[in-house]
Amino acid sequence: MSHDYEVVSSQTPYTGRIISIRKDVVSMPGDTTSQRDVVEHPGAVGVVALDEQGRVLLVNQYRHPVRRRLDELPAGLLDVAGEPALETAKRELAEEAGYAADTWHVLVDTLTSSGMTDEAIRVFLARDLRQVERDVQEHEELDMTSSWLPLEEAVRKVLAGELENGMAAVGLLAADRAVRDGFASLRPPDAPWRSRKS
Numbered sequence: 001m002s003h004d005y006e007v008v009s010s011q012t013p014y015t016g017r018i019i020s021i022r023k024d025v026v027s028m029p030g031d032t033t034s035q036r037d038v039v040e041h042p043g044a045v046g047v048v049a050l051d052e053q054g055r056v057l058l059v060n061q062y063r064h065p066v067r068r069r070l071d072e073l074p075a076g077l078l079d080v081a082g083e084p085a086l087e088t089a090k091r092e093l094a095e096e097a098g099y100a101a102d103t104w105h106v107l108v109d110t111l112t113s114s115g116m117t118d119e120a121i122r123v124f125l126a127r128d129l130r131q132v133e134r135d136v137q138e139h140e141e142l143d144m145t146s147s148w149l150p151l152e153e154a155v156r157k158v159l160a161g162e163l164e165n166g167m168a169a170v171g172l173l174a175a176d177r178a179v180r181d182g183f184a185s186l187r188p189p190d191a192p193w194r195s196r197k198s
Contacts, residue, residue, distance in 0.1 A: 003029045018042070018077065041119035043197060045089040046075035046167045048107055048175040049099055049126045055148040056172065058163075059096050062143070071157075072165045073123065073172075074099075074146075078196075085196065086189045089124045097146050098134030101126035105186035108174040109193060112166060120195035123171035125178060125186065151176055 006027045014021040020040040028034050049057040058071045076092035078085060086104060093099050107125040111118075149157075154172045157163040163172070178186055 003027075008033055012040075018079070037116065039117035039119070041117055043078040043120045043122075043195075044075055044167070045078065045085050045092065046073040046121060046123045046171055047089050047093045047126050048073060048123060048171045049093060049097065049101065049129055050151065050175060050179075051127075051129055051148065054151050054179070056151050056154050056175065057097055057099065057146060057148055058154065058168070059144050059146045061145075070165050071163050071168065073168045075121075075167055084190070085122050085193065086124065089122075089126070093126060094132050095135045096144060098131055099126075099129050100132045102128035102130070104189040105178075105183070106189060106191045106193075107178060107186065108170055109195065110167075110170050111195060118195075118197075120193070120197075121167055122193055122196070123167060123174065124189065125175060125183075151179065 004027070008025040008027055010025070011023045012020050013023060018041070022038040022040055024036045024038060025033050026036050051057075057074065059074055060069050060071050062069050074093045074096040076088055076095075078088055080088065089104070090100065093101065103126070105125045107123045109120065109122050111120055113119070151172070154163065155176045158169045158172055163169060
């Protein structure tokens with residue numbers, strides 16, 4: 001018989017610019033309770049931009065929590081109220097990499113670390129690319145660089161532990177499978193997203 005994990009009490013002791021920390025006391029099997037600390041996150045999107053030569057576009061930027069630069073996908077927070085995820089992805093691809101795409105599909109949805117955060121990410125596959133003016137933002141994006149890498153090489157880097165960003169690893173492996181399947185299993189860009197906050 002399935003237990004109903006009811007929230008007995010909840011507090012939010014910290015609210016930051018992007019995340020909040022919520023402390024929930026939850027009913028547990030065996031007639032007990034336990035505290036669960038939850039990082040509340042608005043969610044994010046990423047883009048695997050795949051060109052006609054089978055190359056993917058990676059951006060490289062400094063990430064303070066790990067104190068080093070990482071290769072990543074163009075990506076961004078879902079922090080504009082009411083903005084569809086696809087529009088966020090289009091905006092981020094233009095801002096971070098200077099590209100637009102004529103063909104979009106949902107590649108993969110994932111929960112980044114469901115034991116401690118509600119962060120949900122959606123990775124899109126963008127094809128039929130064209131260059132547009134890059135709208136450079138501020139902070140880490142000022143010295144962000146980009147480069148093209150054959151998808152096969154990007155997958156090798158993921159499997160070798162040389163490309164560690166979670167969104168990039170998931171997106172690149174999913175893109176590799178999508179290419180091998182001839183893009184037959186891809187979802188439309190407005191496909192339902194179960195974990196997206198409304």
